Amino acid sequence: MFNKLRPVWLVAQRELRDQFRDWRVLAPMSILTLGFPFLMNEFAKQTVDFLNQYNANLILDRLVPFSIMIIGFFPITVALVVALESFVGEKERGTIEPLLTAPFDDWQLYFGKLLVGAITPLIASYISIALYLFMVTRQDLNMPAPTVMVQLFLLTTAHAILMVSAAIVISVQSTTVKAANLLASFIVIPVAVLMQGEAVMLFWGNETVLWFGIAGVLIISLLLIRVGIAHFEREYLLGREIDTFSFKWAFKKFWSDFIDGAVSVREWYGRVLGSSLKRMIPAVVLMVLVAFFSIWLSHKWVVTNVSEIIANASTENIELIEENLGELPDFASMSGHFSAPFLFLNNTRSMVVIFLAGMVSFSVLGVLFYMINVALIGGVYAMFELLGLSPLPIFAAGVLPHGIFELPALLFGSAMVLYIGAVLVTPQRGKSIGEVIIALIADWFKVFVGLIVPLLAVAALIEAYVTPVILQSVMGG
Amino acid sequence: MIETNDLSKQFLDFSAVDGVNLSVQSGQILALLGQNGAGKTTTVRMLTALLKPTRGSARVAGFDVTRNGHDVRASVGVLTEHHGLYMRMTATEYMDFFGKVYNLSSTLRKTRSNHLLEYFGLIEAANRRIGEYSKGMRQKLALARAMMHEPSVLLLDEPTSAMDPESARLVRDEIARLKSTQRTIMLCSHNLTEVELLADKIAIIYRGKILIQGSLDELKKNVLGAPEYIVKFAGGWDAGGLELPKGMELLSKTPTSLKVRVEAPETANPQLMKILSSASAPVVAFQEEVRTLEQVYLKVMAEIKGKEYVQ
Numbered sequence: 073m074f075n076k077l078r079p080v081w082l083v084a085q086r087e088l089r090d091q092f093r094d095w096r097v098l099a100p101m102s103i104l105t106l107g108f109p110f111l112m113n114e115f116a117k118q119t120v121d122f123l124n125q126y127n128a129n130l131i132l133d134r135l136v137p138f139s140i141m142i143i144g145f146f147p148i149t150v151a152l153v154v155a156l157e158s159f160v161g162e163k164e165r166g167t168i169e170p171l172l173t174a175p176f177d178d179w180q181l182y183f184g185k186l187l188v189g190a191i192t193p194l195i196a197s198y199i200s201i202a203l204y205l206f207m208v209t210r211q212d213l214n215m216p217a218p219t220v221m222v223q224l225f226l227l228t229t230a231h232a233i234l235m236v237s238a239a240i241v242i243s244v245q246s247t248t249v250k251a252a253n254l255l256a257s258f259i260v261i262p263v264a265v266l267m268q269g270e271a272v273m274l275f276w277g278n279e280t281v282l283w284f285g286i287a288g289v290l291i292i293s294l295l296l297i298r299v300g301i302a303h304f305e306r307e308y309l310l311g312r313e314i315d316t317f318s319f320k321w322a323f324k325k326f327w328s329d330f331i332d333g334a335v336s337v338r339e340w341y342g343r344v345l346g347s348s349l350k351r352m353i354p355a356v357v358l359m360v361l362v363a364f365f366s367i368w369l370s371h372k373w374v375v376t377n378v379s380e381i382i383a384n385a386s387t388e389n390i391e392l393i394e395e396n397l398g399e400l401p402d403f404a405s406m407s408g409h410f411s412a413p414f415l416f417l418n419n420t421r422s423m424v425v426i427f428l429a430g431m432v433s434f435s436v437l438g439v440l441f442y443m444i445n446v447a448l449i450g451g452v453y454a455m456f457e458l459l460g461l462s463p464l465p466i467f468a469a470g471v472l473p474h475g476i477f478e479l480p481a482l483l484f485g486s487a488m489v490l491y492i493g494a495v496l497v498t499p500q501r502g503k504s505i506g507e508v509i510i511a512l513i514a515d516w517f518k519v520f521v522g523l524i525v526p527l528l529a530v531a532a533l534i535e536a537y538v539t540p541v542i543l544q545s546v547m548g549g
Numbered sequence: 550m551i552e553t554n555d556l557s558k559q560f561l562d563f564s565a566v567d568g569v570n571l572s573v574q575s576g577q578i579l580a581l582l583g584q585n586g587a588g589k590t591t592t593v594r595m596l597t598a599l600l601k602p603t604r605g606s607a608r609v610a611g612f613d614v615t616r617n618g619h620d621v622r623a624s625v626g627v628l629t630e631h632h633g634l635y636m637r638m639t640a641t642e643y644m645d646f647f648g649k650v651y652n653l654s655s656t657l658r659k660t661r662s663n664h665l666l667e668y669f670g671l672i673e674a675a676n677r678r679i680g681e682y683s684k685g686m687r688q689k690l691a692l693a694r695a696m697m698h699e700p701s702v703l704l705l706d707e708p709t710s711a712m713d714p715e716s717a718r719l720v721r722d723e724i725a726r727l728k729s730t731q732r733t734i735m736l737c738s739h740n741l742t743e744v745e746l747l748a749d750k751i752a753i754i755y756r757g758k759i760l761i762q763g764s765l766d767e768l769k770k771n772v773l774g775a776p777e778y779i780v781k782f783a784g785g786w787d788a789g790g791l792e793l794p795k796g797m798e799l800l801s802k803t804p805t806s807l808k809v810r811v812e813a814p815e816t817a818n819p820q821l822m823k824i825l826s827s828a829s830a831p832v833v834a835f836q837e838e839v840r841t842l843e844q845v846y847l848k849v850m851a852e853i854k855g856k857e858y859v860q
Contacts (some may be wrong), residue, residue: 079650082649082650084645086635086638086646089637089638090635090637090638093637094637111803130611164631165631166629166630166631166633167633167634167635168633169599169627169629169630169633170629170633170647170691170694171633172599173597173599173622173625173627173629173649174622174647174650175619175623175651176622178651245710306599306600307599307600307601310594310599310600420554
């Protein structure tokens with residue numbers, strides 16, 4: 073094992089030595105590490121004083137975990153530069169080829185670069201946090217709870233791995249440092265959004281939710297590493313010389329994958345769509361299991377938590393709920409508000425969102441959205457139970473008629489997203505990442521156009537015109 | 550040794566190397582000649598297991614380049630088109646790093662590094678940053694790095710480019726020494742004089758295809774025809790009635806010289822000498838017409854491009 077890891081350290085060690093001789097890396101890293109905690113501390117104090125003028129009562133203690141996250145993140149931004157440069161920079165300087173001719177395995181080179189990208193910024197980040205914590209102790213502020221500290225430590229580490237692994241994927245795909253820097257917005261923007269979400273979680277103070285957030289970031293980081301290894305090929309680093317994107321080529325490739333030689337709609341449905349569906353059978357099975365799990369989980373959560381709320385609720389509130397439930401909507405007029413095109417477009421948009429979220433997160437967010445959609449069934453079912461209503465007739469009348477079409481559409485669309493994620497993180501020898509992505513988009517389009525859109529169209533028609541009528545008759549107007 | 554069979558590499562719709570068959574035995578030097586973009590670098594990259602052939606196969610040092618890439622890379626020393634030097638390192642650090650890459654012991658790394666740096670005249674600058682080196686010094690250091698692990702196969706791309714004549718001579722001597730130690734060497738070069746001096750076999754590649762290959766003599770014979778000889782006479786001597794031996798063709802005749810093309814010089818030339826001697830011809834010189842690799846190369850390239858060969 074040690075012999076296998078030796079080259080990893082060798083690659084990293086050489087670059088670390090190089091880094092510590094480069095003032096362009098050292099200077100910003102030192103300034104960010106040593107200067108930023110003071111700046112952040114002062115900023116926090118000023119913010120609190122300012123808000124207190126308006127009786128906003130922001131307590132400085134609440135800002136400490138947030139400040140730690142931000143302070144920890146800033147030195148990590150250097151990781152992005154180092155990692156972006158890792159392969160493409162060496163390629164540009166011509167130093168990559170002797171390294172590639174070395175008797176190293178691809179994964180050893182990859183992890184060597186990953187290590188060098190993450191190690192220095194992470195150490196800087198930890199030093200920065202330690203410095204800030206020292207300042208916290210000197211200001212009679214409360215230190216965050218040990219659990220929160222562990223969460224922040226994991227979050228900082230996950231950020232570094234996320235950024236470095238994403239940057240390496242970009243570095244491998246680029247032919248110039250300039251191109252890599254341009255592509256870096258694909259890292260910077262999602263990470264910025266991610267940090268906003270994490271900041272909300274930190275201010276909210278719900279540890280459980282933050283654990284889920286950390287798990288999500290770590291899973292995406294690990295998947296990015298997997299993608300990096302899967303698509304890291306010596307050949308790819310040397311075989312491409314220019315960064316020209318050909319729309320014509322991309323469209324041609326997409327169209328050829330989409331049609332796949334079919335000469336009639338019948339053949340396309342039978343052979344082409346059939347083979348795409350066949351490929352995603354394991355994903356469909358898995359998503360069925362995920363659906364059952366989500367329904368069970370949401371049902372259990374509602375039964376446990378909502379019954380507690382109901383038990384503790386005042387009589388007035390209970391009466392209010394009952395009063396509201398008594399005022400059931402006029403189902404006859406629903407068809408006017410929820411027209412078939414509206415329902416169809418709404419559901420189609422959801423499927424596209426699941427696809428896009430899945431594409432940018434290697435299916436993690438796509439599956440999460442699917443789980444939320446499916447979990448609603450379990451949750452609403454449990455709510456009806458808690459309120460003493462019989463859920464089965466309501467579900468049979470209100471969900472089943474269009475659900476027969478809508479749920480399979482959701483299932484296949486989400487399974488496709490899971491399949492896409494699985495393919496992206498699996499080595500596809502002899503194919504560039506661009507070819508793989510185009511083939512996957514074509515696959516998704518096949519399922520979308522051939523199966524999901526027709527199912528959603530039928531579901532929308534039933535939901536708009538049939539479901540309200542059935543519901544009306546079941547609920548008795 | 551290096552053996553390739555129908556070795557080919559396709560990049561989308563561009564055929565970089567197309568059906569290359571080469572064979573280089575231990576103790577031999579093969580020179581691969583061709584224009585820029587002819588497919589030399591792609592061939593070398595396939596032989597170092599950096600690129601996977603799209604068709605055909607190759608074995609280097611006994612290992613298949615597709616299946617045993619790791620072993621191939623451990624057995625070859627490569628001097629790439631770009632030196633690939635780390636500018637912030639010193640030469641000593643650089644050699645030590647690559648010594649570690651090839652898993653050499655600390656003692657061996659030091660011994661070999663010192664020996665190579667000494668040999669290439671870099672020992673005095675060994676502790677200076679490579680960024681401060683001249684172009685020639687960098688080239689020498691890159692070559693020293695390729696030799697650090699004493700590979701059984703060496704793939705050298707322009708080994709003497711940017712070097713002063715003295716350094717180039719040093720490198721040529723080293724390549725000749727390596728050949729004498731039964732190493733297999735493949736040389737890509739535009740320096741045809743150097744190739745003539747070093748290569749046992751020469752292959753000319755054009756648009757990914759090998760146009761011709763063989764020893765220098767074979768190439769000359771196949772491309773330029775049978776060797777030509779000039780006989781020079783003192784004063785004006787009439788060679789009018791001279792009967793040439795069989796297999797010898799008269800190309801030109803003047804009162805002071807005679808130019809012939811000979812299919813089999815080893816048998817025909819002694820006969821001609823005998824005839825000239827018996828005719829009391831005042832021979833002052835009998836020499837082979839100098840025909841260079843450059844002539845061979847230019848003619849091959851001109852023929853393939855459909856142009857007239859201009860002497």
